[in-house]
Amino acid sequence: MGSTNLFTVCSRDRHARTGLLKVPRHGQQLPAVVTPILFPVVNLMTGTTPRGGGIWKYVLRSLFQQHSPMMTQALQFLDFSLTGPQLQRWVNNPQGSVLDTYMRHYGDEHPDLGIAHFLGPVFLDSGGFKFLGNNRLDLTKYGVPSGKIAWEGIMAIQDGIGGDIYVSLDYPLKPGLVDEEAVELIDLSLANAWAALGRLSARPGPRAPFFAPCHGRTYDEMRTTVMRFFEGAASAGLGTTGLGIGIGSLVPLRTVRKFDAMLGIIEGARDGIPATLREAVPLHVFGVTGNMIPILAYLGVDTFDSSSYIQNARTLEYYHPERHVRVPFMEMEANELPCICPHCLKWQSYGQMHAIMMGSDSSGAVRSEVYAALALHNLYWDNQLVAETQAAIKSGAMLDFLVDFGKVVPTIRPALDILAKSSSMLDVLLSRQYYAMGLRKRLGDELTLPDGPIDLISYNPGPPPWVAAPVGRPAAPNTTEERRISLKYTPDSFVVPPGWMPNREKDILLVLPCSDVKPYRLSRSQQSVMTYLGERLASVSRIQKITLSGLYGPVPLEFEHEEAVMCYDFRLTPADEAQTQLCVMRLVDFLRKHESHFALMVGYVTSRAYREVMTRAALQVPQFQVLPGSLVKQAMTELYRREHLDGLASLIEAEVRELDRHITGSITA
């Protein structure tokens, strides 16, 4: 076949290494890229044309102009409410793939920049993480069959997108998943990987590069999974050219900062690759980057992907290049200019960017351009960190680099301490560092970590930092770690018992969306809302709180500890019409049954899928009101916005005053 190696190692420092990734496209080699490397996650099907909308229009243009590597995933259309036919028009376009469409579009726009021959390698993730928390996701209307052959539908979409590196459909594991279900999902992901690799092998010409997404909960389990992948591929005669390993299921661990588990799993994947192939098989980590980049590289990770650059930009969070933290962009001084990246320098000042955000700028620039600039700025600094990591590996200075980095970024110190357990050299260097910083009185003392600044790569960003302080950020309790979860629960596993009646004292019904954390009332979102109301309202004890579960519909407070409510794991998505309808029906039944009991029935919801359910229910039960009345964007973070919480409190306050006036009136009459 005369194929070039996908990956070759160039230099090495302990397990860390630099290398060259050579990706073919249509039988030709793209220019090799140096690893470690970051693939920014992009969405290409944000509307029905490549002209795209909002932030993506500007972000994509810039990335295409830079011939940047990119990662995109097959299920991206779920985030943009594309219909089945709209998706089909994108991926079955007789004029070429989605990528071709973009090359033509930007090539026409800037004939001088060579974008018509875009050279950045495109990584095609399966989007399997969309099944995390929603294993009932029905994608048949998008041409993705259910069950064991779903991978075929995913691959067809990947073909239609037209990238270079394939990843088969996989099923990430959530911490706490019951053992037998975790094992089942690991096996299912492996079976998909072999099947997809077989399909790619059967195609004419050299096989496209393929990263097998592997999952495991511990070092041993991950190592075994990776070994099994290679054994299975060998026994099916699938060869080893162009293969990589992708490490999945780390994002939930990252969110709860289980660094020891994360690092062990990465080492397990690395050690599971047959010794003869280690120099030729690149290792990818899905969805974890930012300040973790040097640590991941130290463990031997070659490629990363990240969507946090854009997620942070959406909440106007700006990476401060000197302080290594995210700062609220709108709180930066207008004349402050800490950044020299091209995306910041194109503006006169931050003052101008602020003015655009406030609608008081006359240059004709739009808000999306500012959001995009923040995203590209954030990405620029992620890439800088990757470049510094490369340089440290090449010069054999990884340990010093890690220690220095830990000095400016305290949030990675717990991870460094874990690494130090298996490297006496690192341990000594760190101890010296801590000693010098006064964090330890003398070597060997227990380390107490200061409260670090905002973490750069939180995947669960919580309320944006500029949200009014009184709401607070109650830490999510660690219940997710110990809680056992299972995917076997169905909508029938819990329904409100027919005999249930609201408490006589409670005449205000408040419906809140469900949360990952169980019991719901301990979740950050519900705690924030209830704490806020508690501080604002004397009448908070009159509120009957109901949770809208995406799986079960309404769940009254007193059932939050039932096993079916504690252990299910499901998040409603906007595309899940059947489940949306079920929730609407159950909510409407509930509201109709109890409407005579309540003086006020209100839902408070900002995320799209749950808002859809409540809004549809309100059409059938007009007494039910949905707040906030209008939203700039439908996102969880909006839930914490002070003006929205104030609106809810005012509505309840006004209703209570009205009620009390009636009662007092009728007594005195």
Ligand SMILES: [Zn+2]
């Ligand atoms: Zn910048």
